[in-house]
Amino acid sequence: MSDYTYDKDQDGIVTITLDMEGQSANTMNSRYIQMMEEILGRLQGEDGLSGVVFASAKKTFFAGGDLNMLRAIERADEETFRFVEANKAPFRALEKLPVPVVAAINGAALGGGYELCLACNHRIVVNDPKAIVGLPEVTLGLLPGAGGVVRLTALLGLEKALPHLLEGKPVKPQAALEQGMVDEIVETREALVPAAKAWIKANPDAHTQPWDQKGFRYPGGDTLHPRVRQTIVATPAMLYKRTRGLMPAPEKILDIAVNSMRIAFDPALRTESRGLCTLLVTPQAKAAIGTFFFGMQAIQSGKVRPKGETWRATSSAILGAGMMGSGIAWAHASAGLPVVLKDMEMDKAEKGKSYSAALTDKRVKRGRMSAAQKAALLAQITPTSDDAAYAGADIIIEAVYEDIDLKEKVIGATFGQLSDSGIYGSNTSTLPISVLAEFCPDPSRFIGLHFFSPVDKMKVVEIIMGEKTSQDTLRKAYDYVQQIGYMPIVVNDSRGFFTSRVFGTYLDEGLALLRDGMSPVALERAGWMAGMPVGPLAVHDETSLVLSQKVRKTHEALDARLGGESGFGADNTASRAIVDAMIEQDRGGRHYGGGFYDYAADGSKSLWSGLDQFASGKGGIAVQEAIDRLLYRQAIETLRCLDEGVLNTEVEANLGGIFAIGFPAHTGGAIQFIRGVGIDQFAARAAELAAKHGPRFTVSQSALDRLRGDQVQAA
Template sequence: MTDFIYEKDADGIVTITLDMQGQSANTMNDRYVPGMNDAIAKLRAEDGLTGVIFASAKKTFFAGGDLGLILAIEKSDAETMRYIEGNKFPFRDLEKLPVPVVAAINGAALGGGYELCLACNHRIVVDDPKAIVGLPEVTLGLLPGAGGVVRLTALLGLEKALPYLTEGKPAKPQVALAAGMVDEVVATRDDLIPAAKAWIKANPDQHAQPWDQKGFRYPGGDALSPKVRQIAVASPAILYQKTRGLMPAPAKILDIAVNSMRMGFDAALRNESRGICALVTTPECKAAITTFFFGMQAIKGGKVRPEGPHWKATKAAVLGAGMMGSGIAWAHANAALPTVLKDMEMDKAEKGKSYTATLADKAIKRGRMTDDKKTALLSQITPATDDTAFEGADIIIEAVFEDIALKEKVIPESFKMLAPDGIYGSNTSTLPISILAKACPDPTRFIGLHFFSPVDKMKVVEIILGEQTSEETLRKAYDYVQQIGYMPIVVNDSRGFFTSRVFGTFMDEGLALMIDGMSPVAIERAAWLAGMPVGPLAVHDEVSMVLTQKVRKTHKDLDARLGTDAGFGAHNTASATVSDAMIEQGRGGRHYGGGFYDYTADGSKSLWSGLAQFAKGNAEIPMQDAIDRLLYRQAIETLRCLNEGVLRTEVEANLGGIFAIGFPAHTGGAIQFIRGIGVDTFAARAAELADKYGERFTLAPSAYDILRTSTAKAA
């Protein structure tokens, strides 16, 4: 068996079919370069060669670089440079063949796979939405280092190439054709090779790339054209607004793309190699590959899923047509899962269904949905006021108000309608599942399913195991979450679970900074510089302090009822102090007319002038301290969750933190953030913060042992 299947037809056209053995996809593994070099040497020695076609025996065309090898690189030295250059040299050799070369793209061609296509003279793709092309390296903290930056800039021009290079968005066949990323689209995979051979026969002399031809000019203008110079000057500031200076890859890509237009082609390729060498060892690159590639692969590939047959829900019910219930019903409809949306009044149930109609109308306006799709979506949701409407449901999700007495009433009544092998989920955000399960006739089939608001944008679900939840129920819940297209994060039962506990520390630390005397503007700026999506004061307004207060009181009542002191949010003293005072002054949050911000009719907002009353100190808090306080509080609480067994794996800790609560993506998640800094360095800095600002930053030295003894507690 061979990785490169070499076949020559009677017309002198050689088809090289990539089929990396022992892999589900073609990658630039350790056999790739020798294999490509051998294939090109054979092509050079071929008598009567008239053309070359690159095809794939896999479902995808070519997946690009071997990220395991890249992750293992520790130094940007001469050896790393040789490795990078070795991967891209075959593409330059390919461009110098005296015959036309065609890429027959049967599936996804991303990263190094699309860079191979760029080195070909003609690119043909099958008209299949899965046959995407693009250069996503920037999303992994890298740049397209096998000629992608230089060639795409030369192919499309700087203005058109930059979005694909600095954002890493892939393009489907018709979009790629319109953009100039591919040259031809065929209807079926069987049409690819015939179309490639036809083009070669019709264009026997088109073997020189545009950039190798005398008089080549960049589309849209050369380096000195006014428009290109304007783009080069304005783009760094635009990038900084998007990345906040926290992600080095986009800026490096921009620099290489612009400068590639000012030097010879081969010099530009070498400059590109230097650029990727500088990125491969950065913490941001290591974090992105670890979390967004291998971590996502672990989740999607089922490495953290309980073993057993896959399960699929065919009928669902959502109880409560408020914001969360309506959002969950939309998610079900979008996944073609028929759902009964139940509320106490039909008007409320109908209003809940109209939420899906509103989202559909917005999508139609943007050209992302058709009227027929909207009709199909709405047909999946049935408003109801009676439990019998969802009799025999495979899954019931209780999404009523966060009140334990109400939930304890709803759960046993509605459970009767569940199919014999169905599962029951509660959308509670903080109430212990094991306690709610006591109201369930069969606690083994009861589980927490914590969605996040707004459900249509927050594509993650926290699955919470109760003390009696069965493995079968967990497996079904896991499959259900993936069935509707969301990311499952599994945690064990605890007050506030994982996400609410950690997010509460971020919100609290923002108020602690204000009490210490930092200006509200500087606090929000610190969160922005740290990489958080929204500042803590703005978050308090969106969540509403009224809700925060109710949650705190609910847990006090729960402690009294159970005769325990769970200490939920014990360190969140700033939140209790400030939010109670704000509510007393009629400033409960945005929904209540104003909170930390004043809101105007045109949608603008400004910080409330009365916030100075909360400053008890006059400390000159360095901006770096403020940034560290906001991030370290969350990372420490995440580590506590891991140590306590609330979190089961680092992968789920990292991805859950990023997608559910907005922990800065460039860090790779809270645990990866600690690893990126270095466990001992992080512990030392946490101790400094504890000495300076309080015991909430304190962790016993043994708490870090779980990270010291395991390099990847992933799956």
């Protein structure tokens, strides 16, 4: 075979260098079992064998399971169980070798790659931040099924293993050493194999794993130890608070980890296999693999990016030092992109820079940033009130208030400051880019760059193409968004674009439920149970009812200016009526002292007692009915955006909905939610909701036909 090299030195140590042909990474593909069986056969028949080193010829050590293969599994049957058992069997055979086995970790060892490391007697990693280790399967709706749950629990003990198993975060070398996930660090890749061989020579009898030794005791204590019992009792409640019972993988991992401590090692491994079989066929796993792995891969690799050489901005300017402008300046400075933060008055520009200073202070206090790093970041931001300060900038972003007259003035006055090859972006959330582009001399270099608040946490940017925006400008905007470490979602111009349109439906349906007589407590709970970050009333308070009203009035003025009606937000009748009435009663949202909630000085809040005035319906709405209304309303609007050509791809629809709007992550995004329910079943339920509640739940035949066509094409 050509998937590995096998080299035995004069001391009897065999180095296996994994190098799977035709792949950029080593994976558990269709050739993996055959390869491992061949390796084990050679090792077991080797005369004078004194040790084994596993290394890699790839940039990464081992990437683990083949997700295409796993996603194709449809049934949790005996065949699936045998497949899972066959994949992990080589690791148990490695543990039975009568010689020490060492993992020489030259790069990322995640999932099955780290499970291979766990089956070795010693783990050495190179001191490189890219040489991360961990078990991220939970983030894909799965569990580490090649021994990861059982072995990590035995290696670290339950209390220390659970965070790695339940959160799936990758761990860098130094932290991995401190936490016991690896045993040794070397400074260079070239030093890995020599260090591994040196350890084997120094420890010729270290070939029995701790869990196979007589009298083995779990680090931190067994399940009867008081601290461990406390962990076992407290963790389920913590998990439910985090997952709301919508993600089965964490619960399954916890169950297997705890019970692995109560039974023998090999039966525990079989229990782990059964758990993986169960999770492989869940809609949550299918959704997570499709969206968070393959979808993110498509975005990061530039599959939806225009072809052309990579562009990099070296200078930038933000116009408007309010909350959004200050946040964007932080994003630039954090990525090492020098930025001029301009406002009409110098004290406002300085205040905008102080936003970044406050964020860096928090990081310094928490030990996540040094004083020198803070100073370097803040040095990237230059506050000013003078347009000449950013002459020749590669990218200018206007982030002034959502007022078309103000934006017209600013864009026209500042476009000339761009470099000859620079691009100009507008951080508008709803105003048509094609209309704003009329205010600049070269519309081909004008594009929408919609950031989300708070910018330092919401790592996604909606890139909006105007009618005259060039593909060259789109390519540069895409590269710029990735340059500052954010995820680009490309959409075409329309009122409200994609995110604001869909977000508005969530707010409106919450108010429609209030209008129909559902208790405010119950409807907020329904939003939480659906998997949204917070209920619709709470999020409306945070984004501000005053802003909602301003956006609507801005578009009414724009309709008058352009002649005709855009239809933007036409179905949001509950919002129109209730928001205006709330503002008349000085209930503008949290920023204005109170909205749907009252806010106490100690930071607590409670629903406002006056909300019953808006209930004109009979009530009696079941929680599941409310959940359906909240999710279907958003999914239908997302599907409309896809059908109208506002959205270009399902990948962007799914990821944009999750990261920008907060659509429940366990669904894999709004379009994946429809596919998970089943296109026909979704259409039938939408028709029921439309018959009962009105045309806002109507799904067009063309949209359904598109979904079915895409499904056939993908198959």
